[in-house]
Amino acid sequence: MHVDAVVIGLGPGGEEVAGRLADAGLDVVGVDHRLVGGECPYWGCIPSKTVVRGADLVAEGHRIPGMAGTAMVCADWRPVARNIREVTGDWNDKAAVDRLVSRGGRFLRGTGRLTAPDEVTVEDPDGGETILRASRAIVIATGTEPAAPPIPGLAGTPYWTNREALETEGAPTSLIVLGGGAVGLELGQGFSRFGTAVTVVEAAPRLVPMEEPEADELLMRILTADGLAVHTGAKVVAVRHDDGGFTAECERGERFTAERLLVATGRRSNLGRVGVGVLGIDPDARVMPVDERMRVVSASGSTPGVWALGDITGKGAFTHVSLYQADLVINGVLGRGGPPARYHALPRVTFTDPEIGAVGLTEAQARERGLEVRAALTDIARSTRGRIHRTGNQGFVKLVADTREGVLVGATSAGPTGGEVLGALAVAVHARVPLSDLTQMIWAYPTFHRAIGEAIRQLSA
């Protein structure tokens, strides 16, 4: 079949590209072997934030005594499970498929593989094959899958990944969470608030290791106070499963047991399966090499007509990155030009309570780059709004400035609305707003974001 464009993988970015190229009048075929929408709406952002919303309500209920009277909170997972089924359409993508088709696109359910630089072969679930020849573009947007570490005994056990955890109809009595990153902490804290005894086991010396060390200190304090057992620098060397549940043994001797085990140790791409070898790209590569316009680049140079986006590009495994890159791909395919990709102000939010929002570089990353760094830290709990808020008020704002350039290059905002406070900081880092301007700003009183003004004053002192 001859078409204008083929999009392999219809996660957030692929779906966006397929729909908008169809809007532009191109003959587009979108291919996905699972659900149109990808990880985010069915097993990622949306159901996990549904858990977080329920868990936050439970926590707020428990904060009523001493603040607003009495409350009896009987946390119940069943409405959470129901809401997850509602937001995922019970893991049904009919609405998404219909949306693409109504825009003029076509959809093939199956596994797409490059069989030539301008050809995709799609194997459908019954083993049939369709060969698609693309005259203008092939877009590879195949995302990532949960990755399990090679721990002896783990393979073959009924461990959970994010997918099984978010499909569960009941909260387990106890849960070992392997990995103290975003998935492990959002879901670990979430289950804990519904009565699950949670043990987090993180191999690195700190939680959320890619973020500021102050984020680890804060989360350690809060999660431990919430009743989670948190072990960092803990290497699990063996896993066992029997009728009694899971046992995880650590190198340094600890042994943890629980009804369930959630593996939240990161993700892996599978570029070999997509046939990137025909482009001269190593099939075992973890990341798809792309230029600043999302064109795939092999060792021998560019591969005209082939683009990639999303988690596989290794620029940040976030839905907003995939959607940002989708714009670049659409501009490229339609020959519209536009600015190249820039990631200097990449925002991310870990939706724990407190939320950890961050943008740009951490202090350590800025120093590694040889910048002239000055950092400032303010405590949300000691701010006016924090003192009013009282219970659940922990957090901080940390700013990382390049004093030679006189701009912020990174920031973290942790707190009750850390992800929202991040907005102002993301603008400052993105637009390189001069510190001299930021010091002139009026920050509304008594907001959480006023803590930014206090930190900026420290930087200029």
Ligand SMILES: Cc1cc2nc3c(=O)[nH]c(=O)nc-3n(C[C@H](O)[C@H](O)[C@H](O)COP(=O)(O)OP(=O)(O)OC[C@H]3O[C@@H](n4cnc5c(N)ncnc54)[C@H](O)[C@@H]3O)c2cc1C
């Ligand atoms: C629990 C969890 C919570 C998350 N929360 C957030 C959040 O709050 N905010 C945020 O920004 N990000 C979050 N993420 C990350 C976010 O889900 C991903 O970054 C995003 O989904 C990546 O989009 P993508 O376009 O790369 O593709 P994906 O969503 O990974 O989708 C790829 C699609 O390609 C299909 N596919 C793969 N190979 C083939 C093939 N050969 N042929 C056909 N189809 C194929 C797959 O079936 C899939 O549908 C979360 C992730 C998880 C796991």
Ligand SMILES: NC(=O)c1ccc[n+]([C@@H]2O[C@H](COP(=O)([O-])OP(=O)(O)OC[C@H]3O[C@@H](n4cnc5c(N)ncnc54)[C@H](O)[C@@H]3O)[C@@H](O)[C@H]2O)c1
């Ligand atoms: N709020 C959000 O935006 C959000 C939420 C969830 C996931 N995500 C995205 O999804 C991706 C996957 O999330 P994730 O939490 O699985 O990965 P992650 O990379 O964020 O965290 C994985 C954690 O597991 C640890 N780890 C690795 N191997 C281990 C082992 N053998 N034993 C114990 N710990 C081990 C790592 O040190 C790390 O802290 C992330 O990259 C993130 O970008 C985003």
